[in-house]
Amino acid sequence: MSRLPRLPDTPAPGPFRPAFWRSPLRGPWLTAAIGSVLLVLVGIVALTGFLSHAAYQPDLGGNALIDRGKDLPLTFFDWPSSPTFLYAITQGLHVNVGLVAIPFLLAKLWSVIPRLFAWPPVASPAQAIERLSIALLVSSAVFEFATGVLNMQYWYAFKFGFLSAHYYGGVVFVASLALHVAVKSPVILRAYRERGVLRPLRDDLARTRPEPADPHGGLAPTAPAEPTLSRRGLFAVVGAGSLVLLIGNVGETIGGPLRRLALFAPRRQVIGPGPNDFQVNKTAVAAGIKPEMTGAGYRLALVVDGRELSLSREELLAMPQHTARLPIACVEGWTTTQEWTGVRLADLARLAGAPDPDSAFVRSLQPRGVLSMVTLNTGQVADPDSLLALKVNGADLSPDHGFPARIIVPAQPGVHNTKWVATIDFRSA
Numbered sequence: 001m002s003r004l005p006r007l008p009d010t011p012a013p014g015p016f017r018p019a020f021w022r023s024p025l026r027g028p029w030l031t032a033a034i035g036s037v038l039l040v041l042v043g044i045v046a047l048t049g050f051l052s053h054a055a056y057q058p059d060l061g062g063n064a065l066i067d068r069g070k071d072l073p074l075t076f077f078d079w080p081s082s083p084t085f086l087y088a089i090t091q092g093l094h095v096n097v098g099l100v101a102i103p104f105l106l107a108k109l110w111s112v113i114p115r116l117f118a119w120p121p122v123a124s125p126a127q128a129i130e131r132l133s134i135a136l137l138v139s140s141a142v143f144e145f146a147t148g149v150l151n152m153q154y155w156y157a158f159k160f161g162f163l164s165a166h167y168y169g170g171v172v173f174v175a176s177l178a179l180h181v182a183v184k185s186p187v188i189l190r191a192y193r194e195r196g197v198l199r200p201l202r203d204d205l206a207r208t209r210p211e212p213a214d215p216h217g218g219l220a221p222t223a224p225a226e227p228t229l230s231r232r233g234l235f236a237v238v239g240a241g242s243l244v245l246l247i248g249n250v251g252e253t254i255g256g257p258l259r260r261l262a263l264f265a266p267r268r269q270v271i272g273p274g275p276n277d278f279q280v281n282k283t284a285v286a287a288g289i290k291p292e293m294t295g296a297g298y299r300l301a302l303v304v305d306g307r308e309l310s311l312s313r314e315e316l317l318a319m320p321q322h323t324a325r326l327p328i329a330c331v332e333g334w335t336t337t338q339e340w341t342g343v344r345l346a347d348l349a350r351l352a353g354a355p356d357p358d359s360a361f362v363r364s365l366q367p368r369g370v371l372s373m374v375t376l377n378t379g380q381v382a383d384p385d386s387l388l389a390l391k392v393n394g395a396d397l398s399p400d401h402g403f404p405a406r407i408i409v410p411a412q413p414g415v416h417n418t419k420w421v422a423t424i425d426f427r428s429a
């Protein structure tokens with residue numbers, strides 16, 4: 001008769017042995033310190049992420065990115081139309097700080113990897129719940145960073161809709177992170193109390209000592225190896241990784257000569273100085289815009305209460321023209337600022353007989369897709385710089401930039417600057 005061994009007495013295999021993990025740098029202080037930096041970074045990323053969601057104005061409908069109804073009520077305010085660079089800043093932070101956070105996320109995971117191999121894998125129901133919550137935190141973090149980077153790279157390797165998946169993933173991530181920080185705060189505070197917040201960074205390699213092994217925490221090694229790197233050396237390596245990612249991308253947001261350095265950014269191209277030579281998100285051909293749709297027969301339809309007023313491009317050009325320097329700030333993190341000329345949306349609203357509309361629902365000639373329409377809020381219609389642009393940098397819009405006419409409104413996500421506009425429906429409650 002064979003006896004079943006009791007699990008805790010079984011010698012743990014391979015990486016499940018505590019002595020397997022030997023880095024003398026691991027320990028509660030190191031994890032707390034990396035985690036604190038990461039917390040600040042992901043705090044910025046989460047805040048700007050939810051701001052971006054607010055900027056999309058899913059509550060207005062027609063911004064068919066996350067369904068109204070299915071959306072969480074996290075949009076409390078109307079996205080403003082000034083300062084003009086508002087979305088370029090919030091989304092630039094979201095994308096670039098997100099990249100900066102990646103090396104810290106990897107370092108954080110490295111610092112706690114012995115805990116992945118806890119033995120026995122499940123010792124109590126409470127520990128099972130803790131491990132499940134960590135699994136949720138780690139998988140939502142990896143999901144958010146992976147989908148974010150893929151989207152920045154225009155690599156739609158996934159079948160689900162990016163915006164809703166990334167949004168709901170973000171909600172799960174923030175909730176599990178808040179729980180994690182709350183549960184771990186005693187350990188974090190003890191590590192800082194015992195070792196100082198920054199003191200371990202003063203030690204050079206010769207003075208780098210392991211943190212005392214803690215049989216319950218399992219982060220500090222029971223059999224530490226000789227250090228080959230100081231703790232501040234580790235921070236320098238991780239920080240250098242972040243710096244490389246930042247330099248490789250931030251030029252697409254800031255523009256100018258830095259754009260040449262943005263080697264990781266698909267929209268970094270420094271295009272010629274021609275009036276229409278700047279970044280294109282989707283070309284006219286890709287959007288299904290045929291030349292006959294935009295030729296002499298083109299009419300813009302202004303709709304109020306089902307009544308329609310139609311205008312040719314010549315009639316639009318005969319109206320008072322306004323010029324504004326405004327950025328296109330794409331959700332993927334790139335920005336380009338140009339000088340746009342066209343008719344004020346407020347003038348079109350007045351002409352159509354709705355001088356003070358609550359919203360404007362814009363449709364493109366583009367036959368399909370979530371990017372073929374947008375709803376602008378009342379302030380965005382009223383802003384004196386909000387235009388139906390006919391020209392850019394003094395020249396007619398090129399087909400790829402939205403000829404015959406496109407929306408350009410200050411401070412909003414690039415996706416709301418609908419190209420190839422067919423109809424504008426001014427609505428009042």
Ligand SMILES: Nc1nc2c(c(=O)[nH]1)N[C@H]1C(S)=C(S)[C@@H](COP(=O)(O)O)O[C@H]1N2
Pocket residue numbers: 278279280281282287328329330331364366371372373400401402414415416417418419420
């Ligand atoms: N009709 C239509 N308008 C559109 C798009 C589109 O795909 N179709 N792309 C949007 C996105 S995501 C951005 S960032 C801007 C880019 O404008 P650009 O291509 O002129 O730079 O246009 C917006 N307007």
Ligand SMILES: [Mo]
Pocket residue numbers: 281329330331332414415
């Ligand atoms: Mo975009």
